[in-house]
Amino acid sequence: MDPFHGEIKTSVPEIGRDLPRADGPGKVTGAEKYAADYYGENLVWAGVRRAGIPHGRIRSVETAEAAALPGVLAVLTGRDVPGTNRQGIVHKDQPVLCRAKVRHCGDAVALVLAEDRKTLRKALSLIRVLFDPLPGVFEIEEALKPGAPLVHEEWKDGNVLLKAVVRAGEGASALARCPVIIEETFQVPPQAHAFLETENGVAWQEEDGTVVLVVSTQAPFRDKWEISHALGLPMEKIRVIGPFLGGGFGGKDGATVQCLLALSALHAGGRRVKMWWDREESFIAGYKRHGVHMHCRLGARADGTLHALHSRLYYDTGAYAHLGGEVMALGMEHAGGPYRIPHTLIEGWCLYTNNPVAGAMRGFGVVQVSFAMERMMDLLAAKLKADPLELRKQNALRQGDRNCAGVTLTNSTGIRECLERVGRHPLWLNRDRWNREAGLFKKRGVGLAAVWNAMGYGRGLPDSALAKIEITPEGRFLLYSGVSDMGQGNATAFVQIAGHMLCQEARDLELIQPDTARTLPSGSAAASRTTYTYGNALIRACEELRRRIIGRAALMLLVDTLEDLDLLPGRVRHRASNREIPLATLAATMTEHERTCISQFLMPVVRDVPDTGKEFTIGFPHLLFSYAAHLACVEVDELTGAVTVKAYLAATEAGRVLNPQAFEQQVQGAVAQGIGYGTCEEVGLHEGRILTPDFATYILPGSLDIPDISSVAVEVTEPSGPYGMKGVGEVGTNGPLPAIANALADGCGVSMNRSPLTAEKVLEAMKLRKNATGGST
């Protein structure tokens, strides 16, 4: 017998204890079916002809040759799109198939349905698209210039999707009273989500006209609305099924293949149609993290107390709005870091360009500003000859403080505790010795970052979930999840909560993944919200179901009070008499209505909304934040500039921890993505064309690039959270870039303001410094 047999026991899940992933067995055996694993008999393949140029008017799309190819079912262009032909979460500015003009290389101009992939590829290559090329906007600075080419001629504000201001206290004028000012500019490039399962789905039309999609999506319920709007299909004739995703990270929040697939289904005569973007298409047409330019002035008193901040932030949102304005809103809300800064002026410009479309990505606008703020904190510490950790602790937000957006923090605020935990850790205490032990031609440094990340949609958009749980007539439990699990593990959290509430073993709880025909709208898998919002709804649904089961048991056992009845795994017991009734017996007597409980939860919002950020219709401000203090131990090769992260520590406050293993998964994964963002990942662009369309040129960190990451949970109960938790999915992404940059300043004396911190950039910075200091390092 192998030593592991029977080790993974199923038992009643406990809150606060490790629970192995509910989706683990299906995934390790290859049995779990992702959207990409759906095929079907008599399958049709669909594919897209992309613009290939960043900006141009479409003169004609010649499809006759492709349509005549044997094995081609249909070739569709913009003229074949019923409905508005417009997609977009907030602004409907993105065509399904372009009719008049293209605004980025990944724009779709034609859609082909074919019997097999070979024919599909051939047909796509036979389509001739004639363009009148237009000059494009590719740089942030260019977008704002008078006379710049317009990405959307009809838009009222030129290339400015959104201009907004967040102001607190006296704004920027308070800088005049600051004896110490740090002024810096920072630049960060776009990042790719690079989920391993690229955008895909399968769709078909049923006999009653309903279009069914199985799609890799973070927002199945919103997809319905997007498809309905773009294609003019009635909502009730669209069904979206969202299996587990092979990664999402924000890149599958919004329409990717959905409208194209639904359109395909309308032309496939009831056959199943499959669309699966290859990696290159995913790079070209998929969403990206925003590249941002930041100009910041941070002012402090001589004792290090932060006093004022003026930030100007320029977000390159690419060709379409997607969630650009909302990403910027969150960035602006976090621009001052987790610190008390009484006077702030944070200005933001979200700009259309002819670059790939930027949208949601883990750390949604916050990753970028965290780099700027945390570098400035270290520069301030250096200028004041202060300890960078003490400076952060001195200014760290406490419950009751106002944050940089002027919002009073009424809920859990654990950044100071996170910093204290880092301060007590050996990696911090022994840093000088560790630095000195660098080998020949190596330099070592240790850097810090204090970060935060809001949870939920913020004001203006109800952050709601509807949980549904059912006891089957056989006495098992069905848990209907309406919010996708893209890998973050919310599905397991739901099993844990329901198992705990109902005192049932995990194996007796069956999870149903999002399906707009079976589960209930619960919002998108986004904003670190899934376990918080759905979990809160689920607790209430389980409470009601528990009451009903106990109540039914009382009837059946002829007991006239409920207090003596215990719900136990598979049964209810009457304590006084030790009589038991199996759930199967009990549930068989209940009607369907009695067996199902539904409950809604709405995330609380900021009541005392500051009089600023009025330009944001949704997504500002937020009530709840998670916090983290990070530490990176970095080694640099003096000869090559290569940066290696040798050790990493993340102390995270995200309320109470429901499942320590799942918590660590999120922290480690977020840090790894942050290390990639900090050291090697960059979507290379030249005039709107992607120079890095594959994993040979877009470098993801591998198993040799990420060190072991120590995760410390700083538990502070958040009273509004399910069992006191807050979302932990995103906050960890925000720390690595600034922590590594600060470590480089510590170890090599270089101040890096542009990311990623590649060997070339670091080597160049070291050379410049060497020249400036006359050869001494």
Add this chain to the structure above:
Amino acid sequence: MIVSFTLNGRKTAIDAAPDRRVVDLLREDFGLTGVKEGCGTGECGACTILVDGEPRLGCLILAPQLEGRDITTIEGLTGETGLHPLQEAFIACGAVQCGFCSPGMILTGAALLKQKDTPTRGEIRKALSGNLCRCTGYQKIVDAVEKAATGRETGGEEK
């Protein structure tokens, strides 16, 4: 052309086009969708299968190259008596998040464990360096391979 090989312990023969990629053959003709495709260019390792016990990439080899070989996919790693120790360890250690890399990771790890009883964490990281994971940061995957090798809990990176 007819290609004959052993697939997950069973002899099989199939009529396949000579330019058919093995990842497509296994997924579409055999329904073995545990073989994932993440890049199609041999960079990510999601389509890893074992060919005569060695990790190989299903997106880079063609059907005729299977002739006479012994092929194992993730579906074949699961024995009749239950999960492979490494599959158990992946679950126990929390090495699975989205899971799209898991089949390839597990097969690569299983091949390593056949060669070496107790690899170091460094050796494990090296062996897995051709398999990309976007979710985990690799640590719990390394933990899982180490646990499957030694049967004990892991103690982090060796110094």
